Amino acid sequence: MENESIKSFEEVTQFHGHVCPGSAIGYRAAEAGMKELSQERAPDEEIVAMVENDSCAVDAIQVLTGCTLGKGNLIFLDHGKQAYTFIPRKDGEGVRVSIKSSFDVSNLEPKLNPLRMKVSQGTASIQEKEELQTLMSSVTRKILEMPLDEIFIVERIDVQLPPRAKIYPSVQCAECGDMVSEHRCRVKDGNMVCIPCFEKD
Numbered sequence: 001m002e003n004e005s006i007k008s009f010e011e012v013t014q015f016h017g018h019v020c021p022g023s024a025i026g027y028r029a030a031e032a033g034m035k036e037l038s039q040e041r042a043p044d045e046e047i048v049a050m051v052e053n054d055s056c057a058v059d060a061i062q063v064l065t066g067c068t069l070g071k072g073n074l075i076f077l078d079h080g081k082q083a084y085t086f087i088p089r090k091d092g093e094g095v096r097v098s099i100k101s102s103f104d105v106s107n108l109e110p111k112l113n114p115l116r117m118k119v120s121q122g123t124a125s126i127q128e129k130e131e132l133q134t135l136m137s138s139v140t141r142k143i144l145e146m147p148l149d150e151i152f153i154v155e156r157i158d159v160q161l162p163p164r165a166k167i168y169p170s171v172q173c174a175e176c177g178d179m180v181s182e183h184r185c186r187v188k189d190g191n192m193v194c195i196p197c198f199e200k201d
């Protein structure tokens, strides 16, 4: 990696727990986004990452950007898209990195998906399971080595950043007794309850 401030893929694997194409895609997406942002900004400036899925890729985004759910600078949008937006906290112009429709792991390794299917259905032999591991690492390596513009569309966009996480008072759920943040309470028969209790029966 030319830029030494970018963490290694090994660090991602350590955090994520296994080597997979998904975390490699997240790694390259963060790399693409940070490169684009670093053209005009200090590397230590706080950024916010908006992720549009909750797949393996997001773990790589967290490691490379330092953005986490707990810090409130990782925003999850449940859109089911392989798209990641990186926004400097102080302004609203960000970089959105999304996967090209022409990118397909099946082109990198045609046998991967059928074999994955077989393994997940429990019909694969031990040999096939081993073969899947080999294919997974070969696809992962290919993704890590591909030119970024063969994988992603990188574009500048204006984003409306949500306000920083507020601290809300807690109230006690009238049914289960758990303390719950006020802005997540529902009213049931005139009492404040938590979401699971509200949705029960």
Ligand SMILES: [Zn+2]
Pocket: 016, 018, 019, 020, 022, 023, 056
């Ligand atoms: Zn994974």
Ligand SMILES: [Zn+2]
Pocket: 173, 174, 175, 176, 177, 178, 193, 194, 195, 196, 197, 198
């Ligand atoms: Zn409750």
